[in-house]
Amino acid sequence: MLKATVIYLRLSSDDGTIDESNSIKSQRDILRNFIASDPALASTEVLEFADDGWSGTNFERPQAKELLDMARRGGIGCILVKDLSRWGRNYIEVCEYIEQIFPFLGIRFISVNDYYDSENFKGSTAPMDVAFSSIMHDVFAKELSFKIRQSYISKSKKGEHVSDFAPYGYVKSDMVKNKLVIDEDAAVVIRRIFNMATEGMPKYKIAATLNGEGVPSPLEYRKLKGLPLPGAAMAQAKRGITEWTANNIHSTLKNETYIGVHVSCRYRVTKPGSRKKAMAPESEWIKVPDAHEAIVSRELFERVNSMFQKRTKPSKPSNKTKHVNPFASKIRCGHCGHPLRFYTRVRGSFYVCQRFQVSLNVSCAGDRILAEDLKAVVLSAVKVEAKKALDTSKSRKCTEVVPNGNTAIEAELKQINAKLTHIRRRGVSLYEEFADGRLGKDDYVSAKAAISNEAAELETRAAELNARLISLMAKMPEPQSNDEPLIKRIADAVEWTDDVLSLVDCVVVYDPLRIEVRFNFGDTNNVGGMAHGNLHETTG
Numbered sequence: 001m002l003k004a005t006v007i008y009l010r011l012s013s014d015d016g017t018i019d020e021s022n023s024i025k026s027q028r029d030i031l032r033n034f035i036a037s038d039p040a041l042a043s044t045e046v047l048e049f050a051d052d053g054w055s056g057t058n059f060e061r062p063q064a065k066e067l068l069d070m071a072r073r074g075g076i077g078c079i080l081v082k083d084l085s086r087w088g089r090n091y092i093e094v095c096e097y098i099e100q101i102f103p104f105l106g107i108r109f110i111s112v113n114d115y116y117d118s119e120n121f122k123g124s125t126a127p128m129d130v131a132f133s134s135i136m137h138d139v140f141a142k143e144l145s146f147k148i149r150q151s152y153i154s155k156s157k158k159g160e161h162v163s164d165f166a167p168y169g170y171v172k173s174d175m176v177k178n179k180l181v182i183d184e185d186a187a188v189v190i191r192r193i194f195n196m197a198t199e200g201m202p203k204y205k206i207a208a209t210l211n212g213e214g215v216p217s218p219l220e221y222r223k224l225k226g227l228p229l230p231g232a233a234m235a236q237a238k239r240g241i242t243e244w245t246a247n248n249i250h251s252t253l254k255n256e257t258y259i260g261v262h263v264s265c266r267y268r269v270t271k272p273g274s275r276k277k278a279m280a281p282e283s284e285w286i287k288v289p290d291a292h293e294a295i296v297s298r299e300l301f302e303r304v305n306s307m308f309q310k311r312t313k314p315s316k317p318s319n320k321t322k323h324v325n326p327f328a329s330k331i332r333c334g335h336c337g338h339p340l341r342f343y344t345r346v347r348g349s350f351y352v353c354q355r356f357q358v359s360l361n362v363s364c365a366g367d368r369i370l371a372e373d374l375k376a377v378v379l380s381a382v383k384v385e386a387k388k389a390l391d392t393s394k395s396r397k398c399t400e401v402v403p404n405g406n407t408a409i410e411a412e413l414k415q416i417n418a419k420l421t422h423i424r425r426r427g428v429s430l431y432e433e434f435a436d437g438r439l440g441k442d443d444y445v446s447a448k449a450a451i452s453n454e455a456a457e458l459e460t461r462a463a464e465l466n467a468r469l470i471s472l473m474a475k476m477p478e479p480q481s482n483d484e485p486l487i488k489r490i491a492d493a494v495e496w497t498d499d500v501l502s503l504v505d506c507v508v509v510y511d512p513l514r515i516e517v518r519f520n521f522g523d524t525n526n527v528g529g530m531a532h533g534n535l536h537e538t539t540g
Helices: 022-036 062-072 091-105 128-157 184-198 203-212 218-225 231-238 246-254 298-311 371-401 405-435 441-474 484-491 498-502
Strands: 004-011 046-052 076-081 108-111 170-172 180-182 262-264 267-269 277-279 286-288 331-333 341-345 348-352 504-511 514-519 528-531
Touching: 004 022, 004 062, 022 046, 022 076, 046 062, 062 076, 062 091, 091 108, 128 262, 128 286, 184 203, 184 246, 184 298, 203 246, 246 298, 348 371, 371 484, 371 498, 371 504, 371 514, 405 441, 484 498, 498 504
Parallel strands: 004 046, 004 076, 076 108, 331 504
Antiparallel strands: 170 180, 262 286, 267 277, 341 348, 504 514, 514 528
16 A cells, blocks of 8 residues: 655744635645656645644644654655745754654655755765755744744834734724724623722622623623634633633733733743743733723722722731642532632631632532541542552462462362362251161261261361462562552551642542542552541631
C-alpha cells in the first residue's frame, strides 16, 4: 500500500482573517501544482493539513500534531510545504525534524520555494542556504512578535481597544476602528448590579437575584447574541458554570472599564509565539481615562468599592499558625462539580459549595463541612485502601517467588478437605448401620479403623502442605514499588499527615454523611471509595 503525500499549510494569527485566507489558498495552489508536475507524487493519495491562525514559533498546533501522529504510525511518505517558515520558525526544531526525525521515519520532505528536497541529501545535513533560511525565519518571528507588541502598546496608550473581544456591556464600533460603544441591553444589567451593591446587598445575593429572574450571564449573553467567546468564558462553559456567580459580580464591580477607563496590558506572554500568559504587576498596566463612554459614574464606582473595602477586615500581624487549605484543588461538590470554597473562622475551618447560594438549578445543600472532621474521614478511607493495596501486593509477590507453586498446594489442600469431609460422613453412616443392626460389630470395627487410618494420613499430608505454604510466604521478598513504603507508612498512621493527601486523587462531597474519596495509588488507582462520617456544621 502506497503511503500518502501530505501538504501542510499555515498562516500566522497576526495576518489571519475570519474566513480562509488568500495566503492559505496561495500555498495550496503552489503545492498542488508541484505535485501535479511530479508523476511519483501525483500517483499517491494527497492529504491536506492546515493551521490557519497559528504561530510558527512552536509546534503546539492542532493540525501539525495530527500530521505528526500520522507520520509516527507510518502513514506518510512525503511532506510538502511552500517554504520552511510554513513548517516552523524555530530554527532548532525545524532542523531536528528535517535532519533527524523525518529521515528516521523514512519520510521525504520538500520545501518548494527553498528548492529543498530531502531525497537529494540522503545521509547528509541540509545545505547551508536552507539552514540560513531557517535561522532567518526564527529571527524574523522574534522580531515580528516584538514589533506587534510595540504596536499594541502604542495603540493602547491612545485608548484604542485592539482586542478581538469587547467586554460585557460594550460592542466594537462599526464607525470608528478600535472604539467601544455601549451595548444598552447589557448596560442596564451592569447599572442594576451597581445599584444593588449600593443598597448593601452581598455579591452572592446579587448573583442569586439575577439567576432567579433569568437574566443571562455574560457567557449566556454572548451565546444569545452570537458573539465569540473569550478563552476564560470557554473554560467556564466546559466546567458547566454558565450562570451568574459571586465572582462575576466581583469582577463587574471592580472593572474600571465601566467608568470609561481603557485598561490593557494586564497580562504578558511568557515567551514569543507562546499562547501562555501571566498576570503582569498592576504598575505595568496601561490605563487611559475617558477612552470611551462610561456606563456608571466614577462617584458610584468609588462608593461601591469603598463599601466593600470597609467590609473587608484588615489583616493583623499575628504569631498564630496560618490556616492552610489541606484539600486545595482536590475537593469538589458531588452535585454540581464546583470546587468547594475554604473558609476560616474562630471556631474552625470549613468547606462549603457556594453555587447553592446563587443558582436555582443545582441540588447542592450548602452544608458546612468541618476541615478537621473531613480530614479524619479521609484518613480512615485512605488507611483502608492502603491496607488493601498492601495485601494485594503481598499476594502478588508470593506468587512471583514460586510461580503457580502456592496455587498447586492450595488445590491439593482443597481436595484433602473434601476427602476428610466425605470420611466423616462415612463414619456417621457406619455407626447408623451398626446401631440399626445392619452391620456386625467386627465389620463395624474393621471399617472404622480403615477410615480412621485414611483420615490420619490425609491430616498428616495437610499439615505438611500448610507448613510448606507458610515457608513460601516467609520467603516472599519485600515490596519494591516506590509507592509501597509510603502506603505502608500511611496504613499504620494514627493521625493526619501531608503524605495522606498524596495518595488521594480527589474528594467529592455530596453531603456531610456522603463523601467519596478517589485514590491514585497501587492497584486501587482511580477506584472510588465511599467514606461516611458524622460531619457537623460550625458557625463563627
